[in-house]
Amino acid sequence: MSNYQTNKPGDDNNRTSDHRNREEFEETPTWAAVVTVLGYAILSALGWLRDFLRHIGLEEKRTAHDPNPKDFVPLYQSYECFYTRNLYTRIRDVFNQPIASVAGAKVHVMERVSDDYNWTFKFSGKKIPSINLGSYNYLGFAENQGPCSEQAIKSIETYAVTTCSTRHELGHQRYVKELESLMAEYLNVEDCIAFGMGFATNALNIPTLAGKGDLILSDKLNHVSLILGARLSGATIRTFNHNDMKDLEAHLRKAIISGQPRTCRPWKKILIIVEGVYSMEGSLCKLPEIIELKKKYKAYLYVDEAHSIGAIGSRGRGVVDYWKVDPNDIEIHMGTFTKSFGSAGGYIAGKKNIIDYIRVSSHSACYSSSMSAPIVQQIISALSIIMGRDGTNDGQKRIQQLACNVRYFRRQLVDMGFIVYGNNNSPVVPVMLFMPAKIAAVNREMLKRDCAVVTVGFPATLLTESRVRFCISAGHTKEMLDHALKAMDEVGHLVSLRYSKKNPHHRWVELDHADYDKEYTS
Amino acid sequence: MGSSMTRGDIESLATDFYDLLESFKHAPFYHISFEIFLVLAVIWLVFFRKPRAIEKKLTEREKQELIDEWQPEPLVPPVDPNHPALNVRVLDGIVGKTVEIDGKKSLNFATFNFLNFVGNSRISEKAIQAVQKYGVGSCGPRGFYGTIDIHLELEERLAKFFNCEEGIIYSYGFSTIASIIPAYSKRNDILFVDEGVHYAIQKGVEASRSHVKWFKHNDIQDLERLLAEQEVLDKKNPKKARTIRRFLIIEGLYVNYGDICPLPRMVELKYKYKYRIFIDESVSFGTIGQTGRGVTEYYDIDRQKIDLISSSLEYSIGSIGGFAVGSSFVVDHQRLSAQGYCFSASLPPLLAAAAIEALNIMEEQSTPLFETIMSKSKRLHKKLLSIKGYSVMGDEISPLKHLRLANALNTIGRLEEIVQFAQTRDITITVARYLTDEHLLPEPSIRLILNVEMTDEELEFLCTVLQEALVKVTS
Numbered sequence: 001m002s003n004y005q006t007n008k009p010g011d012d013n014n015r016t017s018d019h020r021n022r023e024e025f026e027e028t029p030t031w032a033a034v035v036t037v038l039g040y041a042i043l044s045a046l047g048w049l050r051d052f053l054r055h056i057g058l059e060e061k062r063t064a065h066d067p068n069p070k071d072f073v074p075l076y077q078s079y080e081c082f083y084t085r086n087l088y089t090r091i092r093d094v095f096n097q098p099i100a101s102v103a104g105a106k107v108h109v110m111e112r113v114s115d116d117y118n119w120t121f122k123f124s125g126k127k128i129p130s131i132n133l134g135s136y137n138y139l140g141f142a143e144n145q146g147p148c149s150e151q152a153i154k155s156i157e158t159y160a161v162t163t164c165s166t167r168h169e170l171g172h173q174r175y176v177k178e179l180e181s182l183m184a185e186y187l188n189v190e191d192c193i194a195f196g197m198g199f200a201t202n203a204l205n206i207p208t209l210a211g212k213g214d215l216i217l218s219d220k221l222n223h224v225s226l227i228l229g230a231r232l233s234g235a236t237i238r239t240f241n242h243n244d245m246k247d248l249e250a251h252l253r254k255a256i257i258s259g260q261p262r263t264c265r266p267w268k269k270i271l272i273i274v275e276g277v278y279s280m281e282g283s284l285c286k287l288p289e290i291i292e293l294k295k296k297y298k299a300y301l302y303v304d305e306a307h308s309i310g311a312i313g314s315r316g317r318g319v320v321d322y323w324k325v326d327p328n329d330i331e332i333h334m335g336t337f338t339k340s341f342g343s344a345g346g347y348i349a350g351k352k353n354i355i356d357y358i359r360v361s362s363h364s365a366c367y368s369s370s371m372s373a374p375i376v377q378q379i380i381s382a383l384s385i386i387m388g389r390d391g392t393n394d395g396q397k398r399i400q401q402l403a404c405n406v407r408y409f410r411r412q413l414v415d416m417g418f419i420v421y422g423n424n425n426s427p428v429v430p431v432m433l434f435m436p437a438k439i440a441a442v443n444r445e446m447l448k449r450d451c452a453v454v455t456v457g458f459p460a461t462l463l464t465e466s467r468v469r470f471c472i473s474a475g476h477t478k479e480m481l482d483h484a485l486k487a488m489d490e491v492g493h494l495v496s497l498r499y500s501k502k503n504p505h506h507r508w509v510e511l512d513h514a515d516y517d518k519e520y521t522s
Numbered sequence: 523m524g525s526s527m528t529r530g531d532i533e534s535l536a537t538d539f540y541d542l543l544e545s546f547k548h549a550p551f552y553h554i555s556f557e558i559f560l561v562l563a564v565i566w567l568v569f570f571r572k573p574r575a576i577e578k579k580l581t582e583r584e585k586q587e588l589i590d591e592w593q594p595e596p597l598v599p600p601v602d603p604n605h606p607a608l609n610v611r612v613l614d615g616i617v618g619k620t621v622e623i624d625g626k627k628s629l630n631f632a633t634f635n636f637l638n639f640v641g642n643s644r645i646s647e648k649a650i651q652a653v654q655k656y657g658v659g660s661c662g663p664r665g666f667y668g669t670i671d672i673h674l675e676l677e678e679r680l681a682k683f684f685n686c687e688e689g690i691i692y693s694y695g696f697s698t699i700a701s702i703i704p705a706y707s708k709r710n711d712i713l714f715v716d717e718g719v720h721y722a723i724q725k726g727v728e729a730s731r732s733h734v735k736w737f738k739h740n741d742i743q744d745l746e747r748l749l750a751e752q753e754v755l756d757k758k759n760p761k762k763a764r765t766i767r768r769f770l771i772i773e774g775l776y777v778n779y780g781d782i783c784p785l786p787r788m789v790e791l792k793y794k795y796k797y798r799i800f801i802d803e804s805v806s807f808g809t810i811g812q813t814g815r816g817v818t819e820y821y822d823i824d825r826q827k828i829d830l831i832s833s834s835l836e837y838s839i840g841s842i843g844g845f846a847v848g849s850s851f852v853v854d855h856q857r858l859s860a861q862g863y864c865f866s867a868s869l870p871p872l873l874a875a876a877a878i879e880a881l882n883i884m885e886e887q888s889t890p891l892f893e894t895i896m897s898k899s900k901r902l903h904k905k906l907l908s909i910k911g912y913s914v915m916g917d918e919i920s921p922l923k924h925l926r927l928a929n930a931l932n933t934i935g936r937l938e939e940i941v942q943f944a945q946t947r948d949i950t951i952t953v954a955r956y957l958t959d960e961h962l963l964p965e966p967s968i969r970l971i972l973n974v975e976m977t978d979e980e981l982e983f984l985c986t987v988l989q990e991a992l993v994k995v996t997s
Binding site (some may be wrong): 011061064065066067068069071072073074075076084086088094095097098099100101102103104107109110132134135136137141142144145148149152153156157159160162163164165166167168169170171172173177196197198199200203204209218223224226228229232253256257265266268269270271297298299300331334339340341342344348353354356357358359360361364365366367368369372374375378452454464480507 | 572580582585588589592593594595596597598599601603605606607608610611612613614615616617618620623632633635640641642645646650653654655656657658659660661662664665666667668669671672673674675688693694695696697705717721722725728729763764765766767793796798829836837838841842849850851852854855856858861862865866867869870872873876925950953954955956957969981989
C-alpha cells in the first residue's frame with residue numbers, strides 16, 4: 001500500500017507534469033506487505049519469549065543496571081525498550097558504523113566484531129576501504145585536500161577554532177558577515193543569517209515565526225526538527241498528505257472558512273512548511289503548485305532545503321532553481337551547510353525585515369556560540385567554487401557530474417527490477433526492501449563487497465517500508481558506481497529484492513564508456 | 523367564584539385517579555412499556571440533549587467571500603533598527619585574552635574563555651591535523667557513517683575524566699541539555715527545576731511536556747516544600763505514583779547568577795524523595811574543583827550518585843558542542859532517543875580534536891591551573907566588592923560574576939554606558955543578554971568573565987575603569 005501520489009505525465013496542470021516532476025512510488029506488493037508484518041510478528045513473539053526467559057532467570061540479562069536503589073521509579077518502561085532489546089540489538093551492527101577517514105566518495109569503515117550477538121563490540125583493528133554511498137556528500141566537498149581544506153587551515157591560524165561568545169553579546173567575526181552576504185547572493189534574496197547547527201536552526205527559529213493563534217500546515221513526512229520547532233512554537237499543527245496539493249488546498253480552505261477550533265476566530269497567520277527534497281523518500285516538493293496555493297490563500301511558505309541546496313537545480317541553487325520560481329515568492333528559505341558544502345550549520349534567508357527580526361529574537365543568536373572559523377571558511381570556499389568565483393568551472397562540473405551520476409544510477413537500478421522511490425533527479429535514492437531481516441542482510445552483504453550503504457527500517461520509516469537509501473555524490477566516478485551496481489545486482493539476487501512489476505528487468509550489464517557518454521554526459 | 527374545589531370535585535378526581543390505576547393493571551404489557559419509553563424520551567429531550575451546534579451550511583459564494591476577506595498578520599512584527607542585535611560589533615583576529623574591535627585591541631572580560639584555550643597553539647595544531655585527515659564536516663548523523671573514530675575517543679576521554687561509565691557528545695551546546703531532558707522525561711513525569719536555570723534548559727523542559735515545578739533559585743527550603751507536597755499527593759494515589767518519574771534539574775554554577783548549587787543537601791533529598799538528579803555543568807566544568815571536575819569534586823560527592831552530568835564544550839574547553847557523562851544505564855538511552863543526537867549531523871572532527879587536546883592540557887596542568895583560577899576569582903571578587911556603588915553577584919570562587927549598579931540606578935541604559943566607556947579605555951565587557959520570554963528574566967547586569975591568564979595588574983586596571991565608569995554614569 002503506497003501512501004504517496006504517483007505522478008503521471010499529463011496529470012494536474014501542464015506546469016508540473018513535465019520531466020522535472022516525474023516521481024515514482026510503486027505500490028508495495030501485497031504479498032511483501034504480508035510477509036513483512038509476519039516477520040515483525042515472529043520477531044515480537046520471540047522477543048516476548050526471550051523477555052520471559054530473562055524474567056525467570058533462564059537467560060542472562062544483558063542490559064545495563066540502574067545504579068539507584070530498587071524503590072526508585074524505573075527510568076524506562078519495559079515496553080519502551082522492548083524494541084531496542086529484542087529487535088534493534090539483533091541488527092545493531094549495521095547502524096552507527098564508525099569510520100576512520102574523511103567521509104568522501106571512498107571511506108574506511110572500521111570493522112567491529114561482537115562475541116555476544118551485538119550487545120558489545122570490539123574493534124578488530126581492520127579498516128575496510130569502501131565506496132561511500134551513505135554520507136551526505138552531494139557535491140563532493142568532503143575532502144581533506146584541495147583549496148577548501150587549505151583555506152580552512154589558514155582560518156584556524158588566523159581566527160582560532162572558536163570565539164566562546166554569543167552573537168548578541170560580543171558580536172560576530174567578520175567572516176560570518178561575509179558568509180551571510182555571500183549566501184544571500186547565492187540564493188538571490190535580500191539577507192541571510194547563519195547558525196551553528198542545522199537541527200537547531202529549525203527547532204529554535206520556527207517558534208519565533210509562529211505562535212499561539214497561528215496555523216502550521218506541515219507535510220506528513222517532514223523532518224523531526226521541523227516537527228519539534230512547530231511543537232515548541234505553540235501554534236496549531238495540521239498535517240497534509242505527502243505532496244498532495246488537493247489535500248493542502250482543502251486544509252487551507254477549511255482553515256480560513258472555519259477559523260480556529262472552538263472560538264472560530266480567524267487564524268492570525270498560516271505557515272506552510274515543506275522540504276525541498278525529502279530525505280527518506282527522495283521526492284521533491286511541488287513548489288510551483290504550492291506557491292500558487294499560498295498566493296491564492298495568502299499563506300506564508302517555509303521551505304527546508306537541507307538536502308536540496310547545492311544538489312538540485314542546474315546551477316545548484318536548490319528547488320527554487322530547479323522549478324525556476326521567483327525566490328521572493330518564498331518567505332523563508334532554510335537550509336543546511338552539512339550536506340552539499342561539506343561543513344556544518346544551517347541558514348535562514350529571505351527578505352531583510354524577516355531576517356532582522358530573526359537576528360533580534362532568535363534563541364540561537366542570543367544564547368549559542370558563534371560559528372567556528374574553519375567551518376565558516378569551508379562554506380565560503382565551497383560557495384566560491386560553486387559560483388565560479390574561484391576562476392575555474394569546477395563548481396559547474398561538480399553540479400553536472402552529480403546530475404549525471406544520479407540519472408545513471410537510478411536508471412540502472414530501475415532496469416535491474418528494484419523498486420526505487422522518488423524523483424528522477426533527486427540524489428537521494430531509496431530502494432525498497434520491505435522485510436526487516438533484509439535491512440541487516442543487505443547492509444552486511446554490501447559491506448562484504450566494499451560498499452558502505454545505509455539501510456533503515458521502522459521507526460524511521462513505516463513498518464512495511466524498510467529501505468536502503470543511497471546518497472549519490474559528485475565525487476563518485478563511473479567505476480565506483482559500476483562497482484556498487486554490480487554489488488547491488490548480486491545482493492539483489494541473493495536476497496530477492498527485484499519486486500518491481502512495472503518495468504521489465506534484467507541482470508546488470510556494464511555500460512561501456514562510449515554508450516555512457518552518449519546517453520548521460522552529452 | 524369557584525376557585526376552591528368542592529368536595530364533589532375532589533371525589534371525582536380521586537375516582538378518575540383510581541380508574542387510571544386500575545387501567546394500568548389491565549393494560550397490555552406492550553402498552554405500558556411504550557408509555558414508559560415515551561416518558562423517558564421526554565425527560566431526556568428536556569434535560570440531557572446537548573444543543574447541537576448549528577452547522578455552517580455556507581454557499582460557495584459565502585465561502586469565497588470569507589477567503590477573500592481574510593487578511594493574515596504580517597509574518598514578523600516591525601523591528602527597531604537601533605536594536606543592539608542589529609548593530610553588533612565586528613571582531614577581527616583571535617578572540618582570546620585580547621580582542622580586536624575596529625582595529626583596536628582591548629582586554630577581553632566578555633567571553634567564556636575561562637582557561638584561555640582560544641588561540642592555544644597546541645589546540646590549533648591538533649585541529650589542523652584533523653582537517654588534513656578528515657576534512658572539515660562529518661557529512662552525516664551518528665547513525666549513518668557520521669561516527670568517526672575521533673568522536674569515540676573524545677567520548678571515552680570525557681567518561682574517563684569524570685570517572686563515569688560512558689560519555690556521549692553532541693554537535694551543539696544549546697541542543698545538548700535541550701535534547702537530553704525530553705529523552706527521559708515524558709508527559710506524566712515531574713520535573714523539579716531551579717528558577718534560575720538558563721534558557722536551553724528551559725527549552726528542554728518545555729519540549730518534554732512534563733509537569734514542571736519551579737523552585738526559588740538555590741532555595742533548598744522551597745524545594746523541600748514542593749517535594750513534601752508531592753509526597754502527600756503520592757500517598758493518596760500510590761499506584762499512579764509508582765509510574766511517575768521525577769527529576770531534579772539544576773546547574774552546577776549558574777550562568778545567570780554566578781552562584782553554586784547546594785548539591786550535598788540535594789543529594790540527601792534524592793534518596794529521601796526518590797528523584798534523579800541531572801546537573802548541567804556548562805560553566806562549572808573546567809573552572810571549579812581541584813582538578814576542574816566541577817561541583818561534584820568541589821563538594822567531594824561521589825559521582826555515581828548523580829544520574830547525569832551534562833556540559834558544554836563551548837566554554838572552558840574552547841571548542842563547539844556539548845556532552846553528557848553518567849552510567850551506561852542512563853547515557854546509552856540517548857543514542858536512540860535524544861533528537862539532537864540522532865537526527866543531526868555529528869560534530870565536525872576538527873572540533874572533537876580540539877576538545878581532546880584541551881582535555882589533555884587540563885589533565886597535564888591539573889591542580890595548579892585550577893587553583894590559580896579559583897584564587898584569581900577570589901581576588902577579583904574582593905576587588906569588585908571594594909568599589910562602592912556596585913553590587914556583585916556570584917560566589918567568590920566563581921570566575922563568572924554579575925555586576926549591577928547598587929540601589930535603584932540599575933538600568934540597561936546605564937550599564938550600556940559603562941560598557942561603552944570601558945571600551946574607550948580598551949576593556950571589553952558586555953551586558954548579559956536575554957530574550958524576553960525567559961521564565962524568570964534576571965535583572966540587568968554586566969557579566970564579567972575571568973580569564974585565567976589575566977594578571978593582577980590587569981584585574982586592577984579593570985576595577986579602576988569600572989570605578990571611573992561609575993562616576994561618569996552616576997554624575
